[in-house]
Amino acid sequence: MTTNSAAQNPTDCSDQPMLFQDLGSRKVEADFSGGYLSNDGGVLLVRQLDQGLGLTRRLAGAFIDRRDARYCDHALEELLDQRVYGQVLGYEDLNDHNTLRHDPLLAVAVNKREPLGEGRIHAHPPGVALAGSATLNRLELGNQKQDRTHKIQYEPGKIEECLRVMGVRCLPKHARELVIDLDGMGHLVHGMQEGRHFNAYYDGYCYLPLYAFVGSVPLLAKLRPGDVDAAEGVVEVLEKLVAAIRKRCKRARIIVRGDSAFGREEIMAWCEAQKPVVYYCLGMGPNSRLVAMIQDALATARGRRCLTGAPSAREFKELEYQTRTSWSRSRRVVAKAEVMSGGDNPRFIVTNLPQAGFRGEDRERFGAARLYEDFYCARGNMENQLKQQVLDLQADRMSTHYLASNQLRLWFATLAYLLLDRMRTLGLRGTALAQATAGTIRTRVLKVAAQVRVSVRRVYVQMSSAFVGQELFRLCARRFTAAFT
DSSP states (O other), rough: HHHHHHHHHHHHHSOOOEEEEEOOOOEEOSSSOOSSSSSSSTHHHHHHHHHHHHHHHHHHTTTEEEGGGOOSOOOHHHHHHHHHHHHHHHSSGGGGGHTTTTTTTHHTTTSSTTTOTTOSSSSSTTTTOOOOOHHHHHHHHHHOOTTTTTTEEEEEHHHHHHHHHHHHHOOOOOOOOEEEEEEEEEOOOOOTTTTOOOTTTEEEEEEEEEEEEETEEEEEEEEETTTTTTTTTTHHHHHHHHHHHHHHOOEEEEEEEOOOOOOOOOHHHHHHHSOOEEEEEEOOOOOHHHHTHHHHHHHHHOOOOOOHOSEEEEEEEEEEEEESOOOOEEEEEEEEEEEEEEEEEOEEEEESOOOTHHHHHOOOTHHHHHIIIIIIGGHHHHHHHHHHHHHTTTTTOEEEEEEEEHHHHHHHHHHHHHEEEEEEIIISTTTTTTOOOOHHHHHIIIOEEEEEEEEEOOOOEOOTTTTTTHHHHHHHHHHHHHHOO
């Protein structure tokens, strides 16, 4: 009974300090009277970068807000800033914002005039400046119902265009060559989501999103149901991407690269029909005809493996090949005839890149061996970007029922990744974090304790004096200021 009565009296637990093990002759006490603190001092860098790029400002143009501003505490741009910045900082769940809404520094970052929540129309609880999970959930689900309670809608085509335009703007304007990497992933779902389908490869019900990157820059994140073909919609995607890239990078040679899922006649024929031509280097599944054409190379690889005692040996062979029915013409195929301890491992790629290379450049760059080992296999770097999407930004958190709202979540995660990539490229170039993952950048640069003091004249943010990333933080701040002023 004593315990219960003490629990009913809030002063018994909230006002008294907590006692910990003594430090020599000193007592160790703690309480929650430290004032307004934040774990995410780096959100100031995110805000400066975003405002310089204009990313969330452009994103807001894809939304339609029919709310009466007189009765709204949170403007549309504030909601989008809060959602995307939260994703950058590692808060991918909407439920996280029930706690984040108390963070005055995040309120500063999303341009809340009163970071402590003073003067709000419908503040609940009082003294809180930011939106909670319910408000953000209505933002994500606004397209699912057309009634008086769903007043924020978005136009998917404009959001896709926003990602494409903002990504293309990050490409070097005078680039001589740009490689568009295509890849799909299986994002497992968490229940009876719309569009789910069982996929034996991923051993579960999933979606099959399509991604496009140029280097580390994302240009496309298209969520698709789990029962679509891997190459579905790729031609339409390439039409938009190539047009946008050529508008910015007028002299760039464009090469499309992807695994065997994209080695399809419609994709190759489209690339060949463009003026100027779009080059491709695509994987190709083996078949009995192709394997029969490289038996001599496999025999040579077997002999070399026996002579050297190596665990594997490989030979490369050039082929001129055309399928019996699906291809409209013969094409250049490069075969990797590899023999391993477990048996033969033949692989193939199809390309329209010239074997002799381009005039004035390395003439051996696109020879059989280098084309496969140096150029085609470099597509693995895109998979590293996708791992960051999933592991660091939880882009596969498809936990709403509707396909459209899950697509919106995928866009938010991809835009958050674009911000982190720009921080790495613009702010951290030449440093030890120039090639760091999104999660490492978050931990080493953005996660810094800060005390926030708000007065009439200023917001004073005091960050931890023991923060190990002080020099990187200052360097990013200087570079962003120079780049966007």
